[in-house]
Amino acid sequence: MPEQPDSTGRTMGKVRRRLDLFLVITWLMSVAAVVTLLWIVVSIVLPAWPAIQKTGLGFFTNTAWDANRDRYGAFPFLVGTALTSLIALCIALPLGVFIALFLSENFLPLGVRQTIRFVVELLAAIPSVVYGLWGIAVLIPIVQKFGGLLSDRLGFIPLFKGPVFGNSTLTASLVLALMVLPTITAISRSALVAVPKTLREGSYAVGATRWETIFRVLLPTAAPGIVAATILAFGRAMGETMAVAMLIGNSPRLSWSLLSPGGTLAGLLANQFGEAKGLQISALMYAALALVLLTLVVNMIGEAVLRHAQKVTAGVR
Amino acid sequence: MKISLLLGSAATLLAAGTVFAAGTQLQGAGATFPAPLYQRWIAEYTKSNPNVQINYQAVGSGAGIKQFTQNLVAFGASDAAMKDDEIAAVKQGVVLIPATAGSIVLAYNLPGVTELKLSREAYSGIFVGKITKWNDPAIAKTNSGVKLPDTAITVCSRSDGSGTTFVFTKHLSAINPEFKDKVGEGTSVTWPTGVAGKGNDGVTALIKQSPGAIGYVEYGYAKNNKLTFASLENKAGQFVTATTASGEATLATTKFQGDLLRAWPSDPEVKDAYPISTFTWILLYKKYENKDQGEAVKKFVEFGLTDGQKFAEELGYIPLPKDIVDKDLAALKTVQ
Numbered sequence: 345m346p347e348q349p350d351s352t353g354r355t356m357g358k359v360r361r362r363l364d365l366f367l368v369i370t371w372l373m374s375v376a377a378v379v380t381l382l383w384i385v386v387s388i389v390l391p392a393w394p395a396i397q398k399t400g401l402g403f404f405t406n407t408a409w410d411a412n413r414d415r416y417g418a419f420p421f422l423v424g425t426a427l428t429s430l431i432a433l434c435i436a437l438p439l440g441v442f443i444a445l446f447l448s449e450n451f452l453p454l455g456v457r458q459t460i461r462f463v464v465e466l467l468a469a470i471p472s473v474v475y476g477l478w479g480i481a482v483l484i485p486i487v488q489k490f491g492g493l494l495s496d497r498l499g500f501i502p503l504f505k506g507p508v509f510g511n512s513t514l515t516a517s518l519v520l521a522l523m524v525l526p527t528i529t530a531i532s533r534s535a536l537v538a539v540p541k542t543l544r545e546g547s548y549a550v551g552a553t554r555w556e557t558i559f560r561v562l563l564p565t566a567a568p569g570i571v572a573a574t575i576l577a578f579g580r581a582m583g584e585t586m587a588v589a590m591l592i593g594n595s596p597r598l599s600w601s602l603l604s605p606g607g608t609l610a611g612l613l614a615n616q617f618g619e620a621k622g623l624q625i626s627a628l629m630y631a632a633l634a635l636v637l638l639t640l641v642v643n644m645i646g647e648a649v650l651r652h653a654q655k656v657t658a659g660v661r
Numbered sequence: 662m663k664i665s666l667l668l669g670s671a672a673t674l675l676a677a678g679t680v681f682a683a684g685t686q687l688q689g690a691g692a693t694f695p696a697p698l699y700q701r702w703i704a705e706y707t708k709s710n711p712n713v714q715i716n717y718q719a720v721g722s723g724a725g726i727k728q729f730t731q732n733l734v735a736f737g738a739s740d741a742a743m744k745d746d747e748i749a750a751v752k753q754g755v756v757l758i759p760a761t762a763g764s765i766v767l768a769y770n771l772p773g774v775t776e777l778k779l780s781r782e783a784y785s786g787i788f789v790g791k792i793t794k795w796n797d798p799a800i801a802k803t804n805s806g807v808k809l810p811d812t813a814i815t816v817c818s819r820s821d822g823s824g825t826t827f828v829f830t831k832h833l834s835a836i837n838p839e840f841k842d843k844v845g846e847g848t849s850v851t852w853p854t855g856v857a858g859k860g861n862d863g864v865t866a867l868i869k870q871s872p873g874a875i876g877y878v879e880y881g882y883a884k885n886n887k888l889t890f891a892s893l894e895n896k897a898g899q900f901v902t903a904t905t906a907s908g909e910a911t912l913a914t915t916k917f918q919g920d921l922l923r924a925w926p927s928d929p930e931v932k933d934a935y936p937i938s939t940f941t942w943i944l945l946y947k948k949y950e951n952k953d954q955g956e957a958v959k960k961f962v963e964f965g966l967t968d969g970q971k972f973a974e975e976l977g978y979i980p981l982p983k984d985i986v987d988k989d990l991a992a993l994k995t996v997q
Contacts, residue, residue: 411822412830412847484870507813510871511856593856594820605856611820615859619723619822619848 388636392629403630409596411616416627418634420598424606425635427513428588429581431602432520437574439521440528444570445558447529448536461533468526476590479519483591484510487518491603505601511593514602519587524577531576535569535653536562568653575646579639585610609635684712685957691717691725691738692824693860694879695761695941698976699738702969706961713957722824723848729944735958737944740824741848742923754947756996757922758989759940760965762912762979764880764903765829768888770868771795771810777891778803778900781936784893785837787814787875789844790853795873803900810873816855817867817876822848825861828925828939829877835928836936880908881977895936896928907935908979915940915985922985922992938979948997959996966990 389396395403399416406417446452447461491508498504539562547557563570585608593605594615609631617628689699696719703715720728722739729737730750738760748755767784769777779787783799786792792799796809819826827848834841844850858867861882868874868888875891880903883890892900901907911934915926925939943962949955966981966989973980981989 408851410845410851411849412845480866480870488871509815509856511858511867589820589859594859595855595857596851597853615820615857616822616849619721621723621727624849 385633385636388629388633392626392633395623395626395630398623399627399630403627404634407598409612411620411624411627414623416623416630418609418612418631420596421607421609421612421631422634423598423600424513424592425582425608425610425638427600427602427606428517428520428592428608429578431514431517432524432581433574433578435518435521436525436528436577440525440573440577441532441563441570443525443529444532444536445563447533449558461529464529465526467522472523472584472586473590475519475523476587479515479587479591483515483518487512487515487603495603502600503602506603508603509593509605511591511605512603513592513599513606516588516592516606516608517602519591520581520584523584523587524581527577527580528570528573531573531650532566532570535566535573538569538654539565566653568649568656572646572650572653575642575649579642579646582608582642583610583635583639585614589614609638684714685953687713687715687735687954687957687961688733689715689717689736689738689943690720690728690734691944692722692740692941693719694740694763694824695738695978697881698761698969698973698978699965701972701976702961702965705969705972706964710960713961715961721822723822726944735949735954736962738942739944740939740941741827742940742942743944751946753949756945756947756992758943758945758962758966758992759922759981759985760943760962760989761970761973762908762938762940762981763977764908764911764935764938764979765825765832765877766880766883766888766890766903767875767893768865768868768878768883768890769875770872770889772872774807774809775889777807777889778894779891780894781836784891785833785840788816788833788852789837789840790816790855791839793854803894812873815867815871815874816852817864817871817874818852818855818857819849819860819864819877820857821859821863823860824848824941825877825879826850829937831925832928832937879977884977893936895932895934896930897932897934899932901933901935903935903938905974905979907933908938909982910934911936911938912940912979912985913982917988920992920995922988945993945996947995955997959993962993963990966993 395416399406403416403418404422405419406415407419408415408417409420443464447457488508488510491512491514492506494504495506495508499506543561543565544557547561552560588608589611592607592611594607594611595605596607596612599606613628613632613635616624620628696717699717703717707713707715722741725737725739726743726747728734730747742757743755767779771777780799780803783792783803786799793814794811795814796811801809827846830844830846830850834846843853856867858864861878864876864878865882865886865888868876878888890903892902895901910931911926911929914929914931914934915924917924928936945958945962949958966986970980970986
């Protein structure tokens with residue numbers, strides 16, 4: 345049977361050919377994205393190789409980073425990266441989930457909720473360096489003022505041991521908390537909104553109050569989504585550079601106290617790369633590799649959990 | 662090293678392009694510390710030599726040496742001169758020209774304390790992390806009459822690699838064996854105590870933010886930002902404030918070995934010499950493949966060493982003593 349032109353006069357063959365071309369282009373583009381990622385990893389691994397050979401896995405456990413003596417241990421920076429990100433999450437998670445709850449329920453008229461949601465998501469649009477400046481102007485004086493109180497009362501806990509510095513792990517963590525708040529709020533809100541109506545109605549039907557419904561039905565159902573939000577926020581916090589470098593005090597010394605200066609992998613790279621030479625470049629590349637792999641793994645876990653969460657809620661519906 | 666190859670060919674293209682343009686184009690890159698002075702030289706020099714275009718990029722000493730070694734620039738600049746192995750890597754040969762000099766001051770933040778004298782024991786002790794309170798006897802001893810608070814000392818240092826750190830740690834290593842053993846000298850070291858910020862501005866911000874802070878910054882930078890800084894005890898036992906004159910006295914003690922103009926007056930014995938003053942270098946090739954470029958660079962540097970020195974003081978640098986200018990000019994003649 346001869347092919348019939350469609351209403352616009354094109355034959356299916358033409359349409360298909362055009363589709364094929366489009367397919368090839370999209371296919372090439374997505375391959376390019378994957379290749380770029382591999383390319384980045386390879387171009388980090390190659391210059392890092394001398395340091396990988398020289399320091400091996402000891403790189404991650406050694407506590408001394410002495411560029412002038414060619415001794416490189418990234419342990420303090422790993423601790424700093426983990427510590428700042430975890431504390432930021434401890435602050436941002438409850439805050440973000442409560443905001444998300446508030447925005448997904450109908451306590452306020454829709455218009456007001458939309459505005460609040462917009463403002464919280466706008467927090468993500470503020471450049472990192474502006475967060476850093478804000479931290480210098482606002483957070484550092486606060487930490488200087490109340491840090492003393494904290495170390496006087498709770499100084500027996502290693503986390504709050506004095507002396508108190510304005511540029512400290514705590515200051516960096518506080519600003520990170522603010523920076524990851526939009527991520528947590530946005531993803532948690534979508535998870536909460538995606539909870540099927542039937543579940544809520546069922547809960548009311550068996551006589552649960554609104555708060556019982558929220559805490560016993562909505563939050564548990566949305567939990568995988570909230571976990572995914574947290575993990576993605578964790579990834580973002582670990583990679584954050586500028587604001588942290590401006591506030592953390594950039595000390596390569598290992599310290600468990602939140603009130604003393606620390607350092608993160610990202611901050612280390614930003615600070616030292618410009619003037620590095622010889623093995624130091626290689627060691628910094630090794631640190632970059634560690635950072636890339638860490639954030640990659642964390643983000644992959646986050647994505648996986650998020651996908652799983654969406655499947656679960658889809659099943660209930 | 663594909664990227665450097667690419668940049669290299671780009672630079673060649675640029676250089677080739679200038680042949681067709683009316684004048685010569687000179688690219689320089691390196692240390693940030695002398696950048697304001699070099700920019701001034703460029704502005705003044707090109708006023709009377711409009712056919713030459715000079716562009717100086719303050720990318721840092723390390724990056725300056727890198728670009729110079731890779732032939733990406735007509736001249737480099739470094740606060741730490743060049744090491745022997747770095748010089749050996751440049752096949753056209755290297756001529757080091759001490760171009761200007763500066764002092765490193767210890768700026769502090771102690772409300773109400775406008776004058777502070779720090780003995781060698783005191784300031785090296787602070788930076789090695791041994792002296793932790795402002796009312797420590799080692800500080801109080803030389804500051805009778807000054808009310809020193811019972812607050813903790815916050816040491817502020819550079820978080821990035823820096824020629825300033827190199828010169829300061831070299832000096833501390835020379836006067837304090839414990840520092841030499843524990844920290845050592847280098848453009849990037851691990852300080853035993855305190856916080857670190859990026860660049861002179863980062864350190865300055867840290868000092869201004871935290872009462873009880875002390876940090877090392879360039880004299881010109883401290884002067885422009887109105888920081889208070891301490892007088893330091895020199896090898897002769899005198900307390901000397903950083904000024905142009907005390908810096909000049911230090912530079913005058915420099916002894917170069919042979920033809921290579923590379924030395925650090927890291928601890929002069931002269932009575933009125935400031936203990937931490939240093940040169941910063943312009944790096945030239947011994948042989949320029951492009952003769953026009955070589956001549957243009959030589960003329961520009963000659964201008965900087967002679968007429969250019971008069972801009973040094975107002976910008977916070979130390980003008981070079983005459984005998985060093987003479988040595989520089991002699992060295993400049995060896996450039997082909």
